[in-house]
Amino acid sequence: MAQPKYLTSDSAAIGEFLDKFDVFLFDCDGKELFKQELQTGVNPCVGVLWSGDHLFEGTVETLELLRSKGKKVVFVTNNSTKSRQDYQKKLTGMGIPSNIEEIFASAYSSAIYISRILKLPAPRNKVFVLGESGIEQELRTENVPFIGGTDPSLRRDMTPADFAGLADGSMLDPDVGIVLAGLDFHVNYLKISTAYQYLRRGAVFLATNLDSTLPMSHTFFPGAGSISIPLINMTGQKPTALGKPSQAMMDAIEGKFHFDRSRTCMVGDRLDTDIQFGIEGGLGGTLAVLTGVTKKEHWESPDASFRPAYYVDKLSDLRGGSS
Amino acid sequence: MAQPKYLTSDSAAIGEFLDKFDVFLFDCDGKELFKQELQTGVNPCVGVLWSGDHLFEGTVETLELLRSKGKKVVFVTNNSTKSRQDYQKKLTGMGIPSNIEEIFASAYSSAIYISRILKLPAPRNKVFVLGESGIEQELRTENVPFIGGTDPSLRRDMTPADFAGLADGSMLDPDVGIVLAGLDFHVNYLKISTAYQYLRRGAVFLATNLDSTLPMSHTFFPGAGSISIPLINMTGQKPTALGKPSQAMMDAIEGKFHFDRSRTCMVGDRLDTDIQFGIEGGLGGTLAVLTGVTKKEHWESPDASFRPAYYVDKLSDLRGGSS
Structure with missing residues (x-):
C-alpha cells in the first residue's frame, strides 16, 4: 500500500486533491471505540464534522468551499431511526446547512436498495420492518409496501394465541418477502418471533446496518x-447490511446519484469502517481526518488492513488550498 | 474412540450397564434440528422421554425400574423460565411422576452456581436478571439478592431520562455484580441497555443457557x-452458561448432589449437547437414545466429534435387562 499523502498546510497538494474529485462522501457517525479507549473514558462521540454536541471550527466553511467549487457533498450515516428529513433537522441543529438531497442515511439506503436494486416482483415484495418511523418514511418515499415498524398492535406482550398463530402461519402476511431490521427502541419478543417466522419462510434478510x-x-x-x-x-x-462498511450501501448511493466512483472521495475518521468503505467501493480516493479515533500510528502499523490515500489533521485544513 | 455398545435386546449387557451406574441424568429438552431437517418439516420436539406432547411408551416404567434398583434419577433441562416446582408440574402433566429434588433446570443451575460456586462477597453480589419468575424463584431459594426480572417498572418504553440516568449511572444499583440472562418473554430496549451498563461496569456475565x-x-x-x-x-x-453442554451446569449439579462422576451416566438424544456434556464432564458413561434427532450414522461418520458409550433404540429397551 502507498503511503498516505499529508495535506495539512500544503496548499499545492490540497489544490490538486480538490481537483481530482467531484463528489465527497462525509461520514457523520460517532464511533465505537476500541476496548482500551473505552476504559480510558474518552468521549465516544468524536468524528469528522463534530464531536458530541460540539461542531468543529471551520466545518461549515469547508463544506461551503466545496459547494462553491461545484463539488457534490453527501452526508453518509448509519443512523437508521431517522429519515433524511429527520436527519436534516439534526444537521441544522448542529449548525450545518444542508439540502435533503445531500443526505444518505441507512434507512434511505435500505429503501433505495429494496426498490431499485433488489426489485422483488409484487405482490411478494412487502417488508416486515423492525425499526422506527424513519425507516417507514423512507419506504413510503420509494413506494415500498411494509408492515410492522411502529404499528402499535405489535407493541405488546406475547400471548398463547400468538405462539399458535405464528406457528401455523395464520398471523403471517403471505406477501412479506423481506425482513428489514434497523434500530427499534420498541423491540420485543413478539416482533423478533414474527421476523423469525418470515425468515424461516424464505424472506430476504436485510439490516439497515450492523453497528x-x-x-x-x-x-x-x-x-x-x-x-x-x-x-x-x-x-x-x-x-x-445497508450501512457502512457494507458495499450494498455504496451500491445504493450509486443507485441514487449515478456518480463516477473514480472522481469520488470518502472522508472519515475510522480505517475499518469509513476508509474500508471507500477502498472496497473502488472510489478514486479516501481522506482520513485525525479529529476522530484514528491516529497516524494506526495505519503505519504493519497490521493495518486499510490505509487512506490522504489525511489531514482536521477537516478545515482543506481550506488551506484556497488561501 | 471406541465403538458404542448396542444394548437393545441384550439383557446381559443391559444388566451390566445398570450395575455400572448409581446416577442417571436425563436430557428433557426438545432439540434444535439441523437446517436440512427443518426443511423437511420434521417435528422439532423429539426427545428421550417424550416427543412434543406424546410420552413414549414405557418411559414411566423405565424410570420406576431405575428408582426400584436404588438409582438416582435427575431430569436435566435447559429450560430457564421454569423453577423446579414449575417444571415438576410440567412432568406431572406429561404423566411422569417426579420428586422436586430430581429436577435440575438451568434457572436452578444458575442459582446454585451463584450461591455455591461463584460466591461473590456481599454487598456486590446482587444479580440483575433478564428473565421470568422461574429464575427469581430459584434465586430466592438460594438467598441470592436480585433486581430486574419480572419487575413491572422495567416493562415499559425507554425515555430520554432513561438514556441520561443509565449513562450517568444514577439509575444503576451499585451492588449489582452479576448479570444473569435467561429467556425473557418481556425483553425490551430498556432492559438490554441496563444489563449492558452493568456489564460495562464490570459485572460478571452469566447466561442460564445459550440455546x-x-x-x-x-x-x-x-x-x-x-x-x-x-x-x-x-x-x-x-x-x-449454566445449561448443557456447558460444564458450569455439570459443576452446579455436582455442587448440589455431590455424586461420583465415574458412576454417573448421561442419557440423551443429541451428540453435540447431551453426549458432549457427559463426555466433557468426565462421567462414567453416556447413553444415546435413538428416538431423537441422532441416528447411528451420525457417530459412525468420521466427522463425529462425540460418540456415546452405549445406545438403545428407545429408552424402554432398558427394561429388557430385568425380564
Whole structure:
C-alpha cells in the first residue's frame, strides 16, 4: 500500500486533491471505540464534522468551499431511526446547512436498495420492518409496501394465541418477502418471533446496518446490530447490511446519484469502517481526518488492513488550498 | 474412540450397564434440528422421554425400574423460565411422576452456581436478571439478592431520562455484580441497555443457557440465547452458561448432589449437547437414545466429534435387562 499523502498546510497538494474529485462522501457517525479507549473514558462521540454536541471550527466553511467549487457533498450515516428529513433537522441543529438531497442515511439506503436494486416482483415484495418511523418514511418515499415498524398492535406482550398463530402461519402476511431490521427502541419478543417466522419462510434478510452499539450521552446503547443479531443467531443467516462498511450501501448511493466512483472521495475518521468503505467501493480516493479515533500510528502499523490515500489533521485544513 | 455398545435386546449387557451406574441424568429438552431437517418439516420436539406432547411408551416404567434398583434419577433441562416446582408440574402433566429434588433446570443451575460456586462477597453480589419468575424463584431459594426480572417498572418504553440516568449511572444499583440472562418473554430496549451498563461496569456475565431457539408448537421461537446475544455482540464478552453442554451446569449439579462422576451416566438424544456434556464432564458413561434427532450414522461418520458409550433404540429397551 502507498503511503498516505499529508495535506495539512500544503496548499499545492490540497489544490490538486480538490481537483481530482467531484463528489465527497462525509461520514457523520460517532464511533465505537476500541476496548482500551473505552476504559480510558474518552468521549465516544468524536468524528469528522463534530464531536458530541460540539461542531468543529471551520466545518461549515469547508463544506461551503466545496459547494462553491461545484463539488457534490453527501452526508453518509448509519443512523437508521431517522429519515433524511429527520436527519436534516439534526444537521441544522448542529449548525450545518444542508439540502435533503445531500443526505444518505441507512434507512434511505435500505429503501433505495429494496426498490431499485433488489426489485422483488409484487405482490411478494412487502417488508416486515423492525425499526422506527424513519425507516417507514423512507419506504413510503420509494413506494415500498411494509408492515410492522411502529404499528402499535405489535407493541405488546406475547400471548398463547400468538405462539399458535405464528406457528401455523395464520398471523403471517403471505406477501412479506423481506425482513428489514434497523434500530427499534420498541423491540420485543413478539416482533423478533414474527421476523423469525418470515425468515424461516424464505424472506430476504436485510439490516439497515450492523453497528452493535449506538454512541449517546458519552456512553453506548444497543445499536441496530443488537436488533438483527438474535435473528442471525437463530437462522445462521447473515443479512445484507445497508450501512457502512457494507458495499450494498455504496451500491445504493450509486443507485441514487449515478456518480463516477473514480472522481469520488470518502472522508472519515475510522480505517475499518469509513476508509474500508471507500477502498472496497473502488472510489478514486479516501481522506482520513485525525479529529476522530484514528491516529497516524494506526495505519503505519504493519497490521493495518486499510490505509487512506490522504489525511489531514482536521477537516478545515482543506481550506488551506484556497488561501 | 471406541465403538458404542448396542444394548437393545441384550439383557446381559443391559444388566451390566445398570450395575455400572448409581446416577442417571436425563436430557428433557426438545432439540434444535439441523437446517436440512427443518426443511423437511420434521417435528422439532423429539426427545428421550417424550416427543412434543406424546410420552413414549414405557418411559414411566423405565424410570420406576431405575428408582426400584436404588438409582438416582435427575431430569436435566435447559429450560430457564421454569423453577423446579414449575417444571415438576410440567412432568406431572406429561404423566411422569417426579420428586422436586430430581429436577435440575438451568434457572436452578444458575442459582446454585451463584450461591455455591461463584460466591461473590456481599454487598456486590446482587444479580440483575433478564428473565421470568422461574429464575427469581430459584434465586430466592438460594438467598441470592436480585433486581430486574419480572419487575413491572422495567416493562415499559425507554425515555430520554432513561438514556441520561443509565449513562450517568444514577439509575444503576451499585451492588449489582452479576448479570444473569435467561429467556425473557418481556425483553425490551430498556432492559438490554441496563444489563449492558452493568456489564460495562464490570459485572460478571452469566447466561442460564445459550440455546438460540425454543422448540414449541412444532416450530421455533427465540430462546434464552436470543436474550444474551445482543450483550455478547455489544461487549465482545461471552457469558458463563449454566445449561448443557456447558460444564458450569455439570459443576452446579455436582455442587448440589455431590455424586461420583465415574458412576454417573448421561442419557440423551443429541451428540453435540447431551453426549458432549457427559463426555466433557468426565462421567462414567453416556447413553444415546435413538428416538431423537441422532441416528447411528451420525457417530459412525468420521466427522463425529462425540460418540456415546452405549445406545438403545428407545429408552424402554432398558427394561429388557430385568425380564
